[in-house]
Amino acid sequence: MIAEAWTIDSLREGSNWLAHPARVMTICAIGLVAGLWWYRVWTRPRWAALLLGGLLAVVTLAGLDPVLRDKVCRPDNLAILLLVLLLCFFVWRGLRQAAVNDDRAERGEPPFEAGADDKVLTWPHLVFLELVALVACSAFLVIWSLLVRAPLEPPADLETVLNPAKAPWYFVGLQELLVYFDPWLAGVVLPVVMVVGLSALPYLDRNPRGSGYYTLRERPLAVSVFLAAFILLWMLPILVGTFLRGPNWTLYGPFEPWDPHTESPAELVNLSAMVWGERSEMEAGFGAEAALWRPVVRELPGIVLLGFYFLVMPWVLSRTAWRGLRERMGSVRYLVFSVLLMGMGLVPAKMLLRWLLDVRYIVALTEWSLNI
Amino acid sequence: MLTAAGVGWTALTLGGTVGVLGVPRLLAPNVTAEPEVLVDIGELAGYAQVSLGTVDERFKRQGFWVVRLPEGLVALSTSCTHLGCLLNWDDRDGRFKCPCHGSGFDLAGVNREGPAPRPLERLRVTVEDGRVIVDGRRRFRGERGEWGHSESMVRLEPSAES
Amino acid sequence: MMGMLRRLGESIRASQLWRSVFRQGIPRDRRSRVLAVMGNVFLHLHPPELRRSGVRLSFTWCLGGLTFFLFLVEAVTGILLMFYYRPVAEYAYHDMVGLRGHVSFGLLREIHRWGAHLMVITCWLHLLRVFLTGSYRPPREFNWVVGVCLLVLTMLMSFTGYLLPWDQLALWAVTVGTNMAAAAPWLGSEGPGSSLLAVEGIPLVHPGSDVRFALLGGVAVGPAALMRFYVLHCVALPVLAGVLMAVHFWRIRRDGGISGPL
Numbered sequence: 068m069i070a071e072a073w074t075i076d077s078l079r080e081g082s083n084w085l086a087h088p089a090r091v092m093t094i095c096a097i098g099l100v101a102g103l104w105w106y107r108v109w110t111r112p113r114w115a116a117l118l119l120g121g122l123l124a125v126v127t128l129a130g131l132d133p134v135l136r137d138k139v140c141r142p143d144n145l146a147i148l149l150l151v152l153l154l155c156f157f158v159w160r161g162l163r164q165a166a167v168n169d170d171r172a173e174r175g176e177p178p179f180e181a182g183a184d185d186k187v188l189t190w191p192h193l194v195f196l197e198l199v200a201l202v203a204c205s206a207f208l209v210i211w212s213l214l215v216r217a218p219l220e221p222p223a224d225l226e227t228v229l230n231p232a233k234a235p236w237y238f239v240g241l242q243e244l245l246v247y248f249d250p251w252l253a254g255v256v257l258p259v260v261m262v263v264g265l266s267a268l269p270y271l272d273r274n275p276r277g278s279g280y281y282t283l284r285e286r287p288l289a290v291s292v293f294l295a296a297f298i299l300l301w302m303l304p305i306l307v308g309t310f311l312r313g314p315n316w317t318l319y320g321p322f323e324p325w326d327p328h329t330e331s332p333a334e335l336v337n338l339s340a341m342v343w344g345e346r347s348e349m350e351a352g353f354g355a356e357a358a359l360w361r362p363v364v365r366e367l368p369g370i371v372l373l374g375f376y377f378l379v380m381p382w383v384l385s386r387t388a389w390r391g392l393r394e395r396m397g398s399v400r401y402l403v404f405s406v407l408l409m410g411m412g413l414v415p416a417k418m419l420l421r422w423l424l425d426v427r428y429i430v431a432l433t434e435w436s437l438n439i
Numbered sequence: 440m441l442t443a444a445g446v447g448w449t450a451l452t453l454g455g456t457v458g459v460l461g462v463p464r465l466l467a468p469n470v471t472a473e474p475e476v477l478v479d480i481g482e483l484a485g486y487a488q489v490s491l492g493t494v495d496e497r498f499k500r501q502g503f504w505v506v507r508l509p510e511g512l513v514a515l516s517t518s519c520t521h522l523g524c525l526l527n528w529d530d531r532d533g534r535f536k537c538p539c540h541g542s543g544f545d546l547a548g549v550n551r552e553g554p555a556p557r558p559l560e561r562l563r564v565t566v567e568d569g570r571v572i573v574d575g576r577r578r579f580r581g582e583r584g585e586w587g588h589s590e591s592m593v594r595l596e597p598s599a600e601s
Numbered sequence: 602m603m604g605m606l607r608r609l610g611e612s613i614r615a616s617q618l619w620r621s622v623f624r625q626g627i628p629r630d631r632r633s634r635v636l637a638v639m640g641n642v643f644l645h646l647h648p649p650e651l652r653r654s655g656v657r658l659s660f661t662w663c664l665g666g667l668t669f670f671l672f673l674v675e676a677v678t679g680i681l682l683m684f685y686y687r688p689v690a691e692y693a694y695h696d697m698v699g700l701r702g703h704v705s706f707g708l709l710r711e712i713h714r715w716g717a718h719l720m721v722i723t724c725w726l727h728l729l730r731v732f733l734t735g736s737y738r739p740p741r742e743f744n745w746v747v748g749v750c751l752l753v754l755t756m757l758m759s760f761t762g763y764l765l766p767w768d769q770l771a772l773w774a775v776t777v778g779t780n781m782a783a784a785a786p787w788l789g790s791e792g793p794g795s796s797l798l799a800v801e802g803i804p805l806v807h808p809g810s811d812v813r814f815a816l817l818g819g820v821a822v823g824p825a826a827l828m829r830f831y832v833l834h835c836v837a838l839p840v841l842a843g844v845l846m847a848v849h850f851w852r853i854r855r856d857g858g859i860s861g862p863l
Contacts (some may be wrong), residue, residue, distance in 0.1 A: 146718035150725070157726055160659065161733040180654035180734075181862045189647040190634045192656050200663040201670050208674065208719060212711035216701075222694040223772035225821075226500045228525040230538035232773040235763050237721050237756060242777070246540050246554055250522050251792045254781025265749045268732075269742035278738035279860040280654075286735065293732055315529075316541030316553070327529075334551050428556070433582045436784075437793035438556045466815035473819050523780040524773060539777055 079132070083320025088307045089422040092415065095303055096295075102162070103291050106283055107170070110163035122155075135321050138310055142218045145211075147236050147309055154302065158294070164281035165290075178280040230314045230327060240301050243308035246316065247417050249428065249438035257414070264407045268293075271404050273396065288392075292408070300414055335427035338420075342368045362434050369430035373439060376413070381405035476501055476562070476575025483571050486512050487595055492546055494528050503562050503573060504528065504535075508547055512593040514562040514573045515548045521555040535559070548581065557582040561591045646850050648858045655859030660734070664727035668755075669846065671720035672839075675758075678713040679835065685709075686765070688831035690824040693767035717759050724755045736860035744852040747845055754842045761834035764827060775830070776822050783813035 085091070108114060129135055139148070168178040187193075220229065234242045245253040268289075276285040283290050311318055313325035343365065363370070385393040385401060393401045420426040430439040478501050486507065489495075495505035503514040515535075519526050524539035534551070535544040542553030549558045558581035563574040571593060579591035586592075613619055614626065628637040635649040654660055685704060686696045701707050728748070731737060737745035764775045783789040787798065788811060795806040808820045818825030853859075 143718075146715070146722065149719075150722045153722065153726060154729075157662070157729055161730070164659070165733070178862050180652075180657075180660060182652065182654060185653045186650045187653050187656055188631065188634045189638045189649055189651055190628055190644070193647060193651060194638075194644065196656065196658060197663060197666055200658075200667060204667050204670060204719075205674075208671075208712060208716055209708070211715045211719075212708050215711070215715070217711045217714040218770075219697055219766055220768040220770045223690075223767045223769060225502075225525070225772075227769070228527070228538055228773055229769050230527060232524060232538045232770070232777075234774050234777065235759060236718075237759065238774075238778075242540065245522065245781075249554065249556055250781050250784035251786055251789075254522070255785045255789075255792070262749060262753055265728075265752075266746045269737040269739075269745050272737075275738075277735040279735060279862045281734055290733065297729065312541075315527075315536040315538055315543075335553070427554070431556070432793075433557050435793050435796060436556070436791055463815055466818075467810065468818050468825070471819045471825065473821065473823065522777045522784075524777060539773065 079320075079322040082129075083322055086311055086320045087318065087422075088311065088418070091307065091311075092299065092303060092418070095299055099291075099295060099298060103283065103287075103294070106162045107166040110159055110166050112163075115159055115163070129321070132322055134324050138321070138325075142215045143236055144309060145215060147305065151302075151306070154298075158298075161281055162283065165283040168280055168282050169284040172282070172284065178282070180280040231312055231316050233308070233312075236305060236309060239308035240304035243304035243312070244414065247414075247421055249436075251436070252439060257410075260407065260410045264411070267403060267407065271396070271400055271407075273400070292411075296411055300411065333425045335421070335425050337428045337431040338369045338372070338426055339366050339431060341424070341426070362432050366430045366432055369428070369439065372429060376416075377406065377409050381409060476503075476573070478503075478573045478575075480505055480514075480571050480573055483566050483569050483593065486571065486593075492533070494530070494546070496528060498573070499525075501573075502575060505571075505573075506546060506548075507595075508592070510592065511595040512564060512571065513548070513591065514564050516560040516562060516578065519555060520550065520557045520559060521553070526559075561586060563590045564593050565590055566593055646854060648854060651858050652861045655861050661859060662726070662730060664723050664730055668720055668723045668727055669850075671716050671723060672842065672846070674716045675713060675720065676839065678709055678716065679839075681709055682713055683835060688765065688827050690767065690827055693765065693827060697766045697768070717762060720755060721759055724752050728752060734860065738860075740856050741852070741860065744849060744856070747849045747852070751842060751845050751849060754838055754845065758834060758838045758842065761830045761838060764822070764830040765834065767827060772822055775826065779813050779816050779822065779826075782816055783808070783811055785812055788812045 085094070102109065109118065130139075164179065168180075171178060221227075233239055241253065241258065244257060247253070248257065272286070272289050274286050274289065276282070277289075310321060313319040313323075314327040319325060381402075384405070389401075396404060417426075417429070420429070428438040430437070432438065478498060480495075480498060486505070489507045491507055491509055493507045495507075498505060498514075499517055502517050504517060506513050506515050517526055518524070519537040519539070519542055521537065521540055521542050524537050526535040526537050526544070529536050532543075533546060535548075537543070537553065537555070540554055542555035543551050544555065544559050545551050547558075548561065550556070560578040560580055563577035563579070565572050565574065577590070579585040579588055624640065625633055625636065628634040638644045638647055638649045682700070685700055687693065697710070700710050731745070731748070760775075760778060764771045780791070783791045786792045787794045788806065789795060790804075790806050790808045790811040790813070795811070796804065798805045808814065814820060816826070816829065817823070818829055
């Protein structure tokens with residue numbers, strides 16, 4: 068009995084330790100790489116069923132814990148759970164179909180979806196399929212609405228605030244990014260980069276193969292970058308922000324109860340202060356009238372670092388590892404692609420700096436509200 | 440220039456420019472119903488008795504705390520310099536904490552934790568006939584070196600007990 | 602008895618009224634099935650013929666169609682909600698509470714809210730499906746861009762709707778959201794570059810003149826912001842989304858329906 072309790076407690080503590088975003092992110096990244104590497108193995112129905120069974124077992128076990136259940140079972144979180152389930156399913160189905168098509172391609176057969184001449188009439192084939200989907204969706208929505216009331220918090224009041232105050236779930240990922248970046252970056256530049264990057268996809272991805280059917284072997288770069296962005300940088304922050312952030316937006320393990328009085332997290336320092344080792348000057352401020360170059364000089368380490376990251380690295384890569392890619396894409400496309408990709412990479416890079424070195428900003432031109 | 444196409448394109452460009460510049464202007468009202476913050480927070484003599492490090496939460500609705508620092512009395516804005524969430528005073532930690540993104544500020548309003556890029560703003564405080572008046576229209580920003588301004592703080596002698 | 606019913610049915614289908622509405626009977630042969638799709642304003646969204654693989658459920662999962670359907674659900678429940686809701690700071694919250702009891706079944710708000718969540722989900726998954734099947738390749742590139750715009754609009758519609766209950770969650774979520782606008786470079790008073798835009802020391806971009814002010818109609822979330830978000834949520838964004846959807850569907854149709862291997 069005592070031994071059992073000890074095991075469960077240590078499991079809980081282990082999970083709490085593992086649930087730090089740095090570790091979760093690493094685990095998920097490794098999982099994604101492994102999943103893409105061995106996609107022909109694990110997507111086989113038997114393996115996938117095994118994985119699903121394991122997942123359900125873990126979820127059921129975790130759901131027995133009242134603390135976690137209290138955090139997860141909130142009306143607005145149902146949508147997240149539904150999305151996670153559907154996402155797992157669609158990623159599995161997509162990669163499964165890709166594995167089937169890639170096997171066929173290796174045998175010299177056309178993809179599963181091929182057969183341009185094999186046509187069917189819209190009426191009745193598509194029309195009735197749509198009708199069934201529509202009725203099923205309506206039924207699902209009505210049942211959902213019957214079972215779960217839409218939540219309503221206390222009336223708007225400028226004197227008090229919910230703690231933690233969370234954005235609607237589809238924006239929680241963005242809110243989680245805001246912890247690491249200045250608002251002008253996380254709130255304006257990053258969303259714009261996301262939208263522009265998504266829109267630019269068809270103009271950057273000039274690969275003629277893999278059009279109109281599921282495949283991974285014929286477009287490995289495109290699929291892995293997209294899945295990494297979608298899962299690691301969009302879905303994962305939503306989960307972290309929703310389930311691991313408690314009062315004062317502090318990190319809590321899944322089995323840790325929320326408590327509004329927690330110890331303050333580590334003090335953060337700007338990169339310039341780490342290099343020059345001075346903080347007092349920054350606090351006093353240079354004043355708006357101070358010479359323009361003084362803050363720039365102070366922030367030189369960060370500026371040089373970012374310059375290296377955004378300018379030198381793509382250039383070096385285009386000469387070495389990505390030489391072929393650059394030649395295939397052409398200079399303009401490669402330039403846009405590398406800026407977008409580096410912008411995407413800045414997100415986990417900044418997170419790492421925060422977790423490992425407690426860095427607040429790489430460049431802190433606070434005088435001009437320009438922090439990176 | 441005076442061809443139909445020329446006139447058409449000129450009209451389109453002018454119209455487009457006026458539209459693009461004008462519509463945003465129409466979005467911004469010339470008058471708003473928001474009250475201006477000019478609050479009489481009481482006798483200066485009363486505040487002189489207060490012990491160091493006290494945070495007066497009575498004026499949170501008006502958007503500021505009255506904080507007794509060693510050098511004097513300041514009115515700290517209650518909105519986070521990160522994205523404007525309402526902060527909470529955590530007296531156990533001695534920090535103003537943000538429930539939205541986890542920023543934390545110390546008693547003087549200096550940003551210590553989380554993403555907040557700059558210290559809390561201090562509202563203008565003046566003394567008229569022995570009463571302290573807080574004026575929300577003028578704000579002093581530490582990172583711009585404005586905390587040295589005489590109206591950013593009511594100077595007080597360190598209280599007797601300290 | 603059955604014979605009478607059948608004769609009644611036949612005479613109804615033979616009447617002038619019936620035939621003026623439905624020009625042909627139930628399409629049973631190939632020709633009439635093609636005509637049924639081409640001659641109907643709603644169905645002609647689809648080409649009369651489609652590749653077999655595209656129609657398979659496991660290829661599209663009907664995600665795009667479901668997103669559109671959910672948009673319609675949101676429009677209908679939204680109009681019904683507008684009958685009961687006043688976007689005024691004094692009334693808004695009470696009208697929300699009232700919806701629970703004053704309306705039969707009390708389901709309106711639930712369907713609207715969960716439907717919106719479902720629409721965001723189907724929209725994201727539709728994006729994933731279209732990406733994984735490589736369906737943005739020429740000639741469909743621009744339609745992908747239109748789709749991305751629709752995705753952004755879907756999220757903006759959800760976000761503007763978030764303020765309308767006028768509860769605590771709404772107030773602070775929108776405060777944060779609009780403060781992000783104030784951080785926009787050059788255009789927002791808190792953003793980089795705005796402090797450089799000044800004439801003789803008087804700033805051009807200040808809290809009373811920046812993007813946030815235009816969004817909220819004030820410097821903080823208040824009654825003016827509620828009205829603005831209401832109008833954006835109920836009129837401006839849905840109309841814009843409707844126009845883009847028409848473009849989106851039209852282009853799918855022109856590019857030969859659901860994509861497939863070349």
